[in-house]
Amino acid sequence: MKLSLLFFTALVYSFSPLVHAADMKIYHWVDENGKSHFSDTAVPGTEEIDVKNNNLLSTGKKDSDQTDAIASELNIDDEDSPVITYQATITAPEDDKPLRSNDGTIDIHVKTEPEKENTHRLQLYLDGKKLGSPQISPTMRALNIDRGTHQVQVELLDEDGKVLAKTQVVTVHLQRTGKK
Template sequence: MSVSLEFTWLRGALLCLLMLIAHSATAEVYTYIDADGNRVFTDQPHKNAKKVPIAPSNEIRSTPKKPVQASSTKPKPGPLFHYSLLRILAPEPDSAIRDIQGNLIVTVTNEPELQPRHTYRLLLDNKVYAEGGRSPVFPMTNIDRGTHQLSIEIVDEFGRVAERTPNQPFHMMRTSLAQKRLAQPCKTDDYGIRPECPLKDKPPEESSILPFF
């Protein structure tokens, strides 16, 4: 048998063997020499055939992991925390606030200090004016003239009211420009400076030069 013929035979035999292995990982393979002196591989038993030992497949089959689902359970609220003191520092009860634009500053204090994830909520006339803040200072703007009620709440992370002050009255005295001008008449240097003294109302200045006759 020539070298080229032997190489062709070995390659064909190897291809046959690989095809048989791929066909069935559990099938048995046999080999024998046929009448023409050629080696034959087959998966069928044959007279004088020998069983070819096949190494077990090294294919690794991994079990797919189940996706980890996020826990849908929410933390349950614990006992409600209470403060020993909560009150409005400014304005004081029954204060008269005089401001043309109706502005004022509300400040609060509490003991102990504000707990983590607790916030203040400011109420004006029993309606929420500002919420969600941790600052004890609340600027208020354009409050209508008249008597109003202030109250402060401390709310925990679950929306529960931990503490609330009683309603505290104050009186907004929004003096009109005309009233301010009447109480303090405008002077020459006040025009264009004081809101109640616009330049258009500034009287013409008298000339100090005597007319020539």
Template sequence: MRFILFSLLCISLSSSAAVYRWVDENGKVHYSDEAKPNAELVEVKENTQNTIVLNDTPIIIDSTSQNDAIELVLSIVSPTHDETIRSNEGKFDVIVSVTPTLPRGILLALFIDGEVKAQPQSSSTFSLMGIYRGEHIIVVKALDQNGKVLASSSPRKIFLHQASVRRLAKPTPYYAKKGN
């Protein structure tokens, strides 16, 4: 390890050692770190070298960008995973737990099957209506004012059952068919 560090130090010292300038037979000027025939040593001035100066000024983070540093944990409390909900109107509530409390300016958005189903809000309870029967995946995401996702809940699968809209014909009793 020490040999590698020593080798790197020697290479860095030798790379900044000298610059040579020469003119070829066509009159073109060349520069190199290797001495060529008829080359002259060029003195490199400090102000011609590229340098980067880093200031030690502290970075001030405004209160709106501190939201990125806060780690929010979102979890869907209700409905539970694989829960079956029976509602002919497609009505149910989604309740979300947010830890720590939701900072000002952060909104919660409810996604069902990848689509936003409720206007982003600061409340942790979503009241839904008109959701169709079937299997659905629910996810809640915390968004900042620019729509950037700061946190997301785990997906929650639910099943919505609704009574059938078509009516089956009433069966005719067997004895009525025979004419008895």
């Protein structure tokens, strides 16, 4: 009898988190960078979300109607979401300074504010022409560039190739020794 009572008590305690999970409260807020956050703890400026826990699982693809319905339940609207404005700056090389590189290499370093996402790419322009293909790394290298004055600029692109930001144009005076 004591063993069955002990087993029953253990069984009840093991299922108690599932019973209380339906009573949990979820809070939603958007930070100053426009990112949505969810938590089980209320902080100033949060909105309580009514969660309907039906314990249903679906392996099918979600269509846009389902996504819209979920977004409307959570009071999330793409049009109300703040648009993130990016700024991009070339931090190296310095503008209008001579650069010594006998092999014609120019290293370009770009800083974005806020920090770019992994899906964003950077496109390098040299003298107004695309140089190479867009890349993820904020450090780029132009190789075998002729000596002389050149204009460098970088564009920040989203995953669809849309320009999110452009850097300032940096003038580089490349110095390299000539072949004798």
